Amino acid sequence: MSDLLLKVEDLEVHFRxxxxxxxxxxxxSFTLNKKETLGIVGESGSGKSVTATALLRLIxxxxxxxxxxxxxxxxxxxxxxxxxxxxSVRGNEISMIFQDPMTSxxxxxxxxxxxxxxxxxxxxxxxxEAKAAAVDMLKLVGIPEAxxxxxxxxxxxxxxxxxxxxxxxxxxxxxxxxxxxxPTTALDVTVQAQILxxxxxxxxxxxxxxxxxxxxxxxVWEICDKVIVMYAGNTVESGSVKTIYExxxxxxxxxxxxxxxxxxISNEEGLSAIPGSPPDLREEMPGCHFxxxxxxxxxxxxxxxxxxxxxxxxxxxxxxxxxxxxxxxRKERVYHG
Amino acid sequence: MSLQSxxxxxxxxxxxxxxxxxxxxxxIRNRLAAIGLAVTLFMSIIAVFAPWxxxxxxxxxxxxxxxxIPGTDGHLLGTDNYGRDLFSRLVYGARISLIVGxxxxxxxxxxxxxxxxxxxYFGGKLDxxxxxxxxxxxxxxxxxxxxxLMTVLGQGLVNVIIAIGVANIPGFARIVRGQVLSVKEEExxxxxxxxxxxxxxxxxxxxxxxxxxxxxxxGTMSIAGAIISEAALSFLGLGVQPPTASWGSILKDGxxxxxLSPHMATFSGLAILITVLxxxxxxxxxxxxxxPKMKI
Amino acid sequence: xxxxxxxxxxxxxxTIFVVAVIVFIITRLIPGDPAAVMLGPxxxxxxxxxxxxNLGLNDPLYIQFLQYMGNLATGDFGTSLTYxxxxxxxIMDRFPNTLILAVSALIIAFMVGVPAGIISASKQNSxxxxxxxxxxxxxxxxxxxxxxxxxxxxxxxxxxxFPATGMGTLDDGLxxxxxxxxxxxxxxxxxxxxxxxRITRSSMLEVISQDYIKTARSKGLNEFWVICKHAFxxxxxxxxxxxxxxxxxxxxxxxxxxxxxxxxxxxxxxxDAIDKRDFVVVQGTVLxxxxxxxxxxxxxxxxxxxxxxxxxxxxxxGGTK
Numbered sequence: 001m002s003d004l005l006l007k008v009e010d011l012e013v014h015f016r017x018x019x020x021x022x023x024x025x026x027x028x029s030f031t032l033n034k035k036e037t038l039g040i041v042g043e044s045g046s047g048k049s050v051t052a053t054a055l056l057r058l059i060x061x062x063x064x065x066x067x068x069x070x071x072x073x074x075x076x077x078x079x080x081x082x083x084x085x086x087x088s089v090r091g092n093e094i095s096m097i098f099q100d101p102m103t104s105x106x107x108x109x110x111x112x113x114x115x116x117x118x119x120x121x122x123x124x125x126x127x128x129e130a131k132a133a134a135v136d137m138l139k140l141v142g143i144p145e146a147x148x149x150x151x152x153x154x155x156x157x158x159x160x161x162x163x164x165x166x167x168x169x170x171x172x173x174x175x176x177x178x179x180x181x182x183p184t185t186a187l188d189v190t191v192q193a194q195i196l197x198x199x200x201x202x203x204x205x206x207x208x209x210x211x212x213x214x215x216x217x218x219x220v221w222e223i224c225d226k227v228i229v230m231y232a233g234n235t236v237e238s239g240s241v242k243t244i245y246e247x248x249x250x251x252x253x254x255x256x257x258x259x260x261x262x263x264x265i266s267n268e269e270g271l272s273a274i275p276g277s278p279p280d281l282r283e284e285m286p287g288c289h290f291x292x293x294x295x296x297x298x299x300x301x302x303x304x305x306x307x308x309x310x311x312x313x314x315x316x317x318x319x320x321x322x323x324x325x326x327x328x329x330r331k332e333r334v335y336h337g
Numbered sequence: 338m339s340l341q342s343x344x345x346x347x348x349x350x351x352x353x354x355x356x357x358x359x360x361x362x363x364x365i366r367n368r369l370a371a372i373g374l375a376v377t378l379f380m381s382i383i384a385v386f387a388p389w390x391x392x393x394x395x396x397x398x399x400x401x402x403x404x405x406i407p408g409t410d411g412h413l414l415g416t417d418n419y420g421r422d423l424f425s426r427l428v429y430g431a432r433i434s435l436i437v438g439x440x441x442x443x444x445x446x447x448x449x450x451x452x453x454x455x456x457x458y459f460g461g462k463l464d465x466x467x468x469x470x471x472x473x474x475x476x477x478x479x480x481x482x483x484x485x486l487m488t489v490l491g492q493g494l495v496n497v498i499i500a501i502g503v504a505n506i507p508g509f510a511r512i513v514r515g516q517v518l519s520v521k522e523e524e525x526x527x528x529x530x531x532x533x534x535x536x537x538x539x540x541x542x543x544x545x546x547x548x549x550x551x552x553x554x555x556g557t558m559s560i561a562g563a564i565i566s567e568a569a570l571s572f573l574g575l576g577v578q579p580p581t582a583s584w585g586s587i588l589k590d591g592x593x594x595x596x597l598s599p600h601m602a603t604f605s606g607l608a609i610l611i612t613v614l615x616x617x618x619x620x621x622x623x624x625x626x627x628x629p630k631m632k633i
Numbered sequence: 634x635x636x637x638x639x640x641x642x643x644x645x646x647x648t649i650f651v652v653a654v655i656v657f658i659i660t661r662l663i664p665g666d667p668a669a670v671m672l673g674p675x676x677x678x679x680x681x682x683x684x685x686x687n688l689g690l691n692d693p694l695y696i697q698f699l700q701y702m703g704n705l706a707t708g709d710f711g712t713s714l715t716y717x718x719x720x721x722x723x724i725m726d727r728f729p730n731t732l733i734l735a736v737s738a739l740i741i742a743f744m745v746g747v748p749a750g751i752i753s754a755s756k757q758n759s760x761x762x763x764x765x766x767x768x769x770x771x772x773x774x775x776x777x778x779x780x781x782x783x784x785x786x787x788x789x790x791x792x793x794x795f796p797a798t799g800m801g802t803l804d805d806g807l808x809x810x811x812x813x814x815x816x817x818x819x820x821x822x823x824x825x826x827x828x829x830x831r832i833t834r835s836s837m838l839e840v841i842s843q844d845y846i847k848t849a850r851s852k853g854l855n856e857f858w859v860i861c862k863h864a865f866x867x868x869x870x871x872x873x874x875x876x877x878x879x880x881x882x883x884x885x886x887x888x889x890x891x892x893x894x895x896x897x898x899x900x901x902x903x904x905d906a907i908d909k910r911d912f913v914v915v916q917g918t919v920l921x922x923x924x925x926x927x928x929x930x931x932x933x934x935x936x937x938x939x940x941x942x943x944x945x946x947x948x949x950x951g952g953t954k
Contacts, residue, residue, distance in 0.1 A: 058850055090853035103844040108866045108941060118852045169852065473651030476923040478885030481903075485919050488907050489659055565776050569889055572778050573904060585778075592782050592893070599786050606779025614774040621770070 005176060005209050006032040006055075011069035013047070013054050016062060020282040024050045026233035027069070029308075032226075034176070037203065037210040039224035039241070041217060041256065045278050047233040048213045052179045055211070056096055057086050074176070092122040095170040099182040101162035105154040111138075111165050112150030118172045137168040140205070141198060160191035167198060174206045181213045196223055217256060221245060226314075229253050232278045232289040235308065239315030249317040251294045288320070296321065370622020376615025384431040393422035395429040395582045404598040415600050418590055419580075423601060426582035427608050433583040434612060437497055437567040438560040444502025446556055449509025450548070454540055456510065457517030468514070471507040479504050483566055487575040494577050501566045505559055512555050516548040550627045557620035561613045568609050584609050641934055645927050652923045656916050657701055661694070673910070684714075688913075710917035715909045720917035723902060728921075730800060731898030734890065735883050737814055738821035742879075746826040747872070750833025755860055757838060765830060772827025777886055781820040781893035788816060798895035817894040821886050825879040832875050836868040843867070869940045877933045881926050 013025035025047040032038050040048045053059055054066050057078060071078040078089065095118075098104040106114060115134035119125060125133070131150070138146035141164040154162055163183060170178055180199065184192035200223050203210055212224055220227050220241060228238040229250065237250040248254055279289055288294070291301040300320050308318045383390055392413060399420035407415040413424040456467040474482065486500035520526065521544070529539055570576040571585025572592075579586060584605045591601030668684040669676065685691055689700055704711065710720035746769075753765040789797035794812075801813040840846065841864055849863040850856075888900030895901065899918050906914035 056851055058847065087853045087855060090851055092853055096851040098844055098848065100844060104848045106845040106849065106863050106867070109863075117854070121853050166848070169848070469647055469651050470655075472648050473655050473923075476648060476652050476881075476926050477655075477919065478881045478883075478922065478926065480885035481888060481919055481922060484888065484903065484907070485656075485659055485915060488912060488915055561774065568776055569778055572889065573892065573907075575907065588776075588779055588782065595782065595786055596790055599790075602779070602782045602786065606776055606783065609776045609779060610771070610774060613776070614771060617770060617774045 003033040004031060005034045005036075005074060007070070007072040008051075008055070009070045009072075011051065011054060011071065012067045013050050013059055013064060014067045015064045022281045024064075024233055024281060025054065026281075028228075028230065028233075028235050029069075030226075030228050030235070030238060032177070032209055032211065034209055035203070035207055036226065037212060037224045039212045039214060039220035039227040040230060041214055041220055041227060042230035043215055043256075043278070045232075046230040048230050049181055051230070052096065052181050052211065052213050055179060056090050056094060058090075058096075088122065091118050091170075091175070092173045093175055094177040094179065095173070095175045096179040096181065097163070097166045097170045097183050100186045101159050101166055102186065104166055105162055107154055110151055110153055111157070115150075115165070115169050115172050118169050122173050133172065134168075137172050138165070140171075140202065141165070141168045143168075159187055160194060163187060163191075163195050164198065167195070167202065171202060171206060171208070175208055177209045177211065178203075179211045179213070182215070183212075184219065185214075185216070192219075199223065229256065233281060234289055235318065236290065237315075237317040238308075239312075239317075243312065243315040247312075247315070249311060249315075249322040250290075250319050251296055252290050255293075288318075369618050370626070373615045373618025373620070373622060376611060377619055380431055380612045380615065381435060383428055384435045387428045387432050391422075391425035391428045393425040395421065395425045396580045397421060404594060406598065407600050414604050415598065417587065417598075417601055418594055421580075421582075423587070423604060426587055427584065427604060429582040430584040430587060430605070430608065431612070433494070433577055433581065434564045434567060434609070437494070437501065438564040440498045441501035441563040441567075442505060442556055442559045444498060445505025445559065446509050446552065448502075449506040449511075450513045450545075450552065452506065453510040453513025454517055454544065454548075457514035458521065458536070458540055458544060464514075467510070471510050474504075474507040475511075477504075479562070480566055480569055483570060484573065484575060487570055492575065492578050494581070497567055497570060497576050500570070501563050504566070505563065508559065509552070509555065512551055513548050516551060517544055520544050520547040554620060554624045554627060557616060557623055561616040561620065564613055564616070565609065637938065638935060641931055645931055648927055649924055652927065653702060653705055653920065656920045656923075657698060660912065660916050661697075705920075710920065711913045713906075713911055713914045715906070715911040716914070720914055723914060724899060724918060724921050727897060727899045727902050730896060731884075731887050731891070731900065733814070734817055734821060734896060734898060735880070735887060737818040738883060739825065739880070741818055741822040742825035742829055745822075746829030747833050750830040751837055751860060751865065753830065753834045754837035754841060755856075762834075766834070769827040769830040772823050773831065775823050775827070777820050777823055778889040778893060780823055781816070781890055784816045784820060785893070800896050817890050817896055820893070821883055821890045824882060824886065828875055828879055829872065832871055833868060836871040837864055840864045840867045866940065870937065873933055873937055873940065877926075877930045880929050884922050884926060 009029045011028045015022040042048045112134050116130040119130045119133050135146045184195050224241050227241050227244050229236050231252050237253050287302040288306050291297045306318045306320045308316050310316045403420035405416040412422050415423050452467050456464045482504040483500045490496035568585030571583040572589045577583050587605035668681045712719050749765050753762045756762050785797045788794045795816050801810040849859045891898045891900035892904050903918050
């Protein structure tokens with residue numbers, strides 16, 4: 001497929017501590033086409049942020065290390081690039097925005113300089129041209145009085161405005177892929193919607209693909225085309241947003257959907273609908289990582305790891321009981337009403 | 338530890354990769370602090386048992402055998418320009434250093450803590466008067482303040498303690514005041530007051546204990562500083578009265594005979610360096626153990 | 634910015650006043666008759682009485698105080714009897730020499746200490762890191778008057794590379810000037826150098842783990858640039874905080890360094906004056922150094938602003954902290 005932008009296969013990221021190895025990401029695979037938006041969902045600690053950081057090869061080493069897998073970006077394995085070549089990918093072909101706009105901008109430099117820096121790192125342009133480009137970017141992300149604002153410091157901006165600046169920095173070189181690591185989590189609800197709108201709008205303007213890391217399924221429904229659900233370093237379910245929305249198969253996904261309702265009611269982050277907590281990733285687990293918390297778990301779930309199986313066109317799930325032959329039935333609950 | 342924390346810990350490591358201290362590093366840390374403590378104890382023992390450790394009376398002159406190199410005639414580290422046994426003088430010098438170091442810091446800590454407590458707790462005019470004075474004292478370089486006071490007070494052990502002690506007051510006052518200001522805002526103080534506790538009771542039972550950790554760390558480090566200051570004063574001829582053996586005065590004599598017998602200057606300075614290094618190592622370890630975020 | 638500087642300058646006046654009062658009090662604390670002490674045991678009663686009159690010691694204390702403050706306000710620090718010169722002239726003769734020494738020591742301390750701290754932080758827990766930390770701990774524990782003597786012993790007496798004492802003038806050429814400068818400035822630089830290394834390391838460690846460093850890396854900047862621009866500028870604030878203290882320590886250290894190397898600066902002026910029992914010179918010079926320190930702290934406060942745009946102009950309280 002000529003439309004393929006990114007193909008990640010069996011990605012493994014491990015963290016060494018003095019006494020053990022934490023397998024934070026343990027064989028994650030997905031593909032992403034041009035102009036597509038992929039959501040990666042999971043609770044905190046599921047490895048979704050590590051996956052995102054690994055794509056830019058920004059896992060701090062030590063203690064972290066990408067120990068296996070492939071990340072084919074336009075046909076080139078990012079893991080095979082030299083440090084120098086990887087740098088020319090970062091911020092240029094692939095860029096990233098982070099969760100907390102209050103801390104992700106450098107407080108001692110003017111916002112304009114922080115945008116220009118991104119441009120000048122990858123394009124041979126004069127300072128003046130870079131500045132003009134930076135002003136254009138600020139206008140593009142909807143910051144009023146861009147010419148004036150460019151000379152201000154981050155602390156003179158509100159949280160939402162800072163996240164707009166981060167978007168401007170990330171998109172300054174018109175990257176082919178934008179990784180957004182929980183870009184709206186730290187923002188007010190009204191501002192969240194604005195930032196999502198902005199990202200969707202800019203995606204059309206500059207034809208970029210997006211990987212949206214989030215624990216908020218609402219965000220996924222709103223802007224994603226595809227979604228993968230991660231649990232304890234593994235992919236448990238993947239497919240188009242439509243299939244997962246209409247026909248979720250993995251018990252963990254069910255839990256996520258339930259908790260979405262819970263969190264909308266109680267306005268709390270987290271998975272109050274799924275009892276228990278994720279497994280200790282330092283330990284070797286022969287079975288399904290979710291077995292401990294799964295209400296449907298049988299003996300086989302603790303002894304054998306389920307394969308990722310495609311159950312319908314573009315919809316895969318890794319559960320012993322969600323194949324074409326064996327289907328779990330789940331009590332009908334009202335989600336979508 | 339909850340299970341959930343494992344990967345969370347991994348992600349935290351990514352966000353703050355340098356914060357996690359490995360066991361190895363902690364060991365090194367502790368080992369350094371242990372070495373520091375050992376050195377400090379070793380020097381204290383030498384100081385306390387000086388008469389038994391010294392091989393000669395420290396002030397016994399023997400002009401015939403002056404400036405002997407280390408190892409001659411039972412003089413372990415040689416002799417000085419008056420033929421006095423250098424090893425024995427260094428052993429007795431440890432006494433002066435530690436007496437001055439500890440007493441001057443106790444002096445400074447006592448008055449500094451009192452001023453800091455009063456200043457921080459009562460605030461207002463009193464606070465500004467006290468802190469302005471402390472700012473004024475702070476404007477003098479530490480050693481220069483001690484030098485100036487010594488010119489006024491004249492040589493002598495007690496005067497050295499007073500001079501260095503006074504120079505130590507503003508540092509303690511400032512630290513204690515800062516602590517008091519932060520403790521004062523705590524809710525339990527308000528509760529205690531509403532229960533009818535007097536100011537004195539609140540200060541000594543509730544506020545002061547909260548200042549102890551930084552006081553201990555700062556005090557330990559200050560002892561190292563006071564030992565250097567005493568040596569510096571003696572080096573300038575402003576310290577204890579001759580012929581009392583002090584590391585600084587031995588170094589001063591050693592400087593005059595640097596070419597003939599470099600051992601005098603070398604060993605006296607080494608004694609200062611090792612002692613101060615030991616105390617600083619210990620102080621560093623103490624701070625890390627009590628509160629690594631302490632800004633001292 | 635302009636109003637900030639003006640306001641902070643006015644803030645200094647009370648501190649300088651307190652400093653002057655402290656010096657005055659110390660002066661009057663001298664036990665016995667300062668005039669008799671100054672003139673020594675051979676002096677006649679008439680001489681002592683004349684000196685007392687001359688120094689204004691016969692006036693009531695508050696008159697003496699007003700007189701003293703009035704003199705200071707007009708820049709009159711008194712007159713030295715042993716040098717037979719106004720103290721201001723003595724200070725102005727020697728201050729440039731101390732300045733040369735202190736500035737070169739500060740440059741050495743900064744050029745060595747700061748990079749050492751940066752490298753140490755970016756290679757945390759490596760052998761290099763441990764070595765830098767051990768050496769800098771020895772540095773902060775160093776009795777510099779001993780270090781100075783040892784440097785003379787090895788580099789002047791044994792190797793003969795540098796002169797042991799004195800100061801070269803630029804008239805003799807640049808090389809002798811620098812040769813004279815090297816040992817004293819290394820001596821004076823040791824403690825600030827070690828302190829800079831320690832502070833730089835710890836504040837760099839704090840900064841390197843911040844999100845905006847991850848942002849900088851995600852832009853594709855090279856690591857050198859990330860560390861030296863994005864991280865270091867944020868790590869500067871704590872460095873500036875200790876800079877003021879270090880300059881104060883260096884002015885104190887100059888007394889010892891100048892004594893060892895016979896450097897004709899203010900520190901040596903003080904020590905000579907103590908030997909000659911010329912207290913007026915001691916007090917005048919000490920007062921001068923204290924005022925310098927207060928002014929340096931004002932400059933550090935202003936640098937704070939330049940480095941750190943977040944500092945609020947209106948509410949920041951600096952003092953000489």
